[in-house]
Amino acid sequence: MDRTGAPGGSDAAGCAESTGESGKGAEMSPDNRSNRRVILQVPGSKSITQRALTIAALANGESLLRNALIAEDTRYLMKALELLGAFIQVEGSEIRITGTGGRLQVPDQRIYLGNNGTALRFLTTLVCLGEGGFVLDGSPRLRERPVEPLLQVLRCMGVFIDTPENPGCPPIHITTRGLPGGRAFFADLDSSQYISSLLISSPYAARNVKIMLAGRTVSEPYIEMTLKVMEHFGISVGRQYGKAFFVAAGQSYVAQSFDIEGDFSSASYFFLAAALGLGRVQVPGLTAESSQGDARFLKILQNLGCAVSWNEKGVEVACEKLHAGDLILPMGDIPDMVPSLAVLAAFRSGRTVITEAAHLRIKESNRLAALARELSRIGIAAQETLDGLIIDGGHPHGGDIETYNDHRIAMSFAVAGLVVPEINIADRDCVRKSFPGFWDELKKLA
Numbered sequence: 001m002d003r004t005g006a007p008g009g010s011d012a013a014g015c016a017e018s019t020g021e022s023g024k025g026a027e028m029s030p031d032n033r034s035n036r037r038v039i040l041q042v043p044g045s046k047s048i049t050q051r052a053l054t055i056a057a058l059a060n061g062e063s064l065l066r067n068a069l070i071a072e073d074t075r076y077l078m079k080a081l082e083l084l085g086a087f088i089q090v091e092g093s094e095i096r097i098t099g100t101g102g103r104l105q106v107p108d109q110r111i112y113l114g115n116n117g118t119a120l121r122f123l124t125t126l127v128c129l130g131e132g133g134f135v136l137d138g139s140p141r142l143r144e145r146p147v148e149p150l151l152q153v154l155r156c157m158g159v160f161i162d163t164p165e166n167p168g169c170p171p172i173h174i175t176t177r178g179l180p181g182g183r184a185f186f187a188d189l190d191s192s193q194y195i196s197s198l199l200i201s202s203p204y205a206a207r208n209v210k211i212m213l214a215g216r217t218v219s220e221p222y223i224e225m226t227l228k229v230m231e232h233f234g235i236s237v238g239r240q241y242g243k244a245f246f247v248a249a250g251q252s253y254v255a256q257s258f259d260i261e262g263d264f265s266s267a268s269y270f271f272l273a274a275a276l277g278l279g280r281v282q283v284p285g286l287t288a289e290s291s292q293g294d295a296r297f298l299k300i301l302q303n304l305g306c307a308v309s310w311n312e313k314g315v316e317v318a319c320e321k322l323h324a325g326d327l328i329l330p331m332g333d334i335p336d337m338v339p340s341l342a343v344l345a346a347f348r349s350g351r352t353v354i355t356e357a358a359h360l361r362i363k364e365s366n367r368l369a370a371l372a373r374e375l376s377r378i379g380i381a382a383q384e385t386l387d388g389l390i391i392d393g394g395h396p397h398g399g400d401i402e403t404y405n406d407h408r409i410a411m412s413f414a415v416a417g418l419v420v421p422e423i424n425i426a427d428r429d430c431v432r433k434s435f436p437g438f439w440d441e442l443k444k445l446a
Ligand SMILES: O=C(O)C1=C[C@@H](OP(=O)(O)O)[C@@H](O)[C@H](O)C1
Pocket: 046, 047, 048, 118, 190, 191, 192, 193, 196, 218, 219, 222, 335, 336, 359
């Protein structure tokens, strides 16, 4: 299936159409809010910040990251990288980081990562570059998030790894004398982060690394993003048809200045607001040529009738009326967009079938279960399937929303709360993971 989402493409397989009366658009903006222009700021991309931090921590010399995300996840990662020997200074959204040159310090404590899945996966390979014993650990939820496919590959290369408390999950005990390198096979993965992790640290392995992918790989745009950030810091990776990657041994990253673009995942909540008729939303700092796969959410909105326009500052999204009708949307490549899409589906006339999204079960919460349950709390029929959700749009009403300590559940339902009175988010603070300023920005739409 074509997943480009280009207008006229088959991104939205099904039979969406503009019905004139039955769409919810008219009801969504009873007070003509859809015409006002609201400028909303988003922080730097979480995924790019975490790649740049990890790579800069391996580089020789001082890197400067501008417009970095400073939030709970990146703070946990920075603390971890400091324990491993990097020197880091934060001023506003700028991070100066002096790398280790790949010579890691062995911390005298476990490395605690909260619920930062990306950092857990990235550091699992990175600590293998050291000499000694390392323990990676995190919150109770992180202790349920799997790393086993990556551990198997690292064990095959000769690293000693133990997960004494929960098989394949943190705490991860790693005893190492450097990353030996060699061949790595992955099949039918539930996270792209294993591949990004191996790619990032492979230049420092003792031998060349060849990564081969068989079967299904999820969240593929994140692998491209990894390659792009590696390239920025001076390392290019050989590849064959997107299914094999080759990293030559004996290389090192070169410290760089790096401007980090705005975060499309964070911006999706404001795009959602525009789609629900809450204003012409402008988000500066985003680029149409982004390596962030989540930019595809805009294509989905366009296919549903929203107007998306770009200028040199960023993007503007506006929506008079959403197309009604049944849709099938495969979301395997952009899992973080599913909460935003699910809330949109709740307000749209017709059935939305979200597929290829089984990996949402291993995120900050089991997002498929969480979304089905919370949508039903606001009166929307939503059913979990093997690999996604079936949502029948309708007329959401108020309700108390449980967040499961998941920032994306909180932020997507918060936007629903701007359309429908009395949607109360139980734990507002959980947005600190990726977007501490979220509530202040959202106020501009209220
Ligand atoms: O590499 C990354 O920065 C990420 C990859 C995705 O995870 P999976 O590859 O585990 O789906 C995404 O959900 C996560 O928020 C960030």
